[in-house]
Amino acid sequence: xxxxxxxxxxxxxxxxxxxxxxxxxxxxxxxxxxxxxxxxxxxxxxxxxxxxxxxxxxxxxxxxxxxxxxxxxxxxxxxxxxxxxxxxxxxxxxxxxxxxxxxxxxxxxxxxxxxxxxxxxxxxxxxxxxxxxxxxxxxxxxxxxxxxxxxxxxxxxxxxxxxxxxxxxxxxxxxxxxxxxxxxxxxxxxxxxxxxxxxxxxxxxxxxxxxxxxxxxxxxxxxxxxxxxxxxxxxxxxxx
Ligand code: NAD
Numbered sequence: 431x432x433x434x435x436x437x438x439x440x441x442x443x444x445x446x447x448x449x450x451x452x453x454x455x456x457x458x459x460x461x462x463x464x465x466x467x468x469x470x471x472x473x474x475x476x477x478x479x480x481x482x483x484x485x486x487x488x489x490x491x492x493x494x495x496x497x498x499x500x501x502x503x504x505x506x507x508x509x510x511x512x513x514x515x516x517x518x519x520x521x522x523x524x525x526x527x528x529x530x531x532x533x534x535x536x537x538x539x540x541x542x543x544x545x546x547x548x549x550x551x552x553x554x555x556x557x558x559x560x561x562x563x564x565x566x567x568x569x570x571x572x573x574x575x576x577x578x579x580x581x582x583x584x585x586x587x588x589x590x591x592x593x594x595x596x597x598x599x600x601x602x603x604x605x606x607x608x609x610x611x612x613x614x615x616x617x618x619x620x621x622x623x624x625x626x627x628x629x630x631x632x633x634x635x636x637x638x639x640x641x642x643x644x645x646x647x648x649x650x651x652x653x654x655x656x657x658x659x660x661x662x663x664x665x666x667x668x669x670x
Pocket of ligand 1: 453455456457461463464466469532533534535550618619620621622623641642644645646658660661
């Protein structure tokens, strides 16, 4: 039996599946990840991406933060790929209970997934740090430089920057889903960003599936590790 056939069989036998993913889920939609060969960390900027995407940098150099953020973190033309679509179908079939994502691009919802836990927030939500007024993505796309609220306050994306903590409700819900899962599929993540990567430890079942292009620290712990493109693999397992 091939690894994809095994995956297909386990999916057929499970009905409490949870998916946990990262930037690699969206590379087939044309969005760069951070750590692949052509990822953002290999490109040259005046500052490393971790520094630009930190809370301190955002406060000290908001113009430069927004230049990078608009250029590299927002992809308004991107469409869901086969991975997003297969996961949405798995949920509709009653097999998958939640998608837990480190991504901020909103593509799972665009594909039709309903229970999406966004650990690191979303580019689609932005708010004034003075009066709390909410703004959509267009407010960021249609302005230049540092976007300001009508009250004069700073508009900040609802995205978790380095040095900021994760939303506790989202994190607890993710833990709850993973604890109850009969199968955990992890894909498109280098599993190096904490605390998100630590969520895997809450899974105690025997169907831990890892789908990734490169090696991850979890490869030896997985019950099934599949190397390759996640869109193609999930499409073969549950695309049609
Ligand atoms: P990462 O860049 O650290 O790792 C991505 C992993 O995905 C790599 O191991 C790579 O081998 C793998 N990968 C790339 N394309 C793949 C494909 N088609 N199929 C299978 N595997 C593939 O990403 P991370 O672990 O998610 O951590 C990066 C952080 O950056 C996250 O916190 C995330 O919020 C943020 N980020 C988000 C986006 C997005 O929203 N799309 C994009 C870039 C970074």
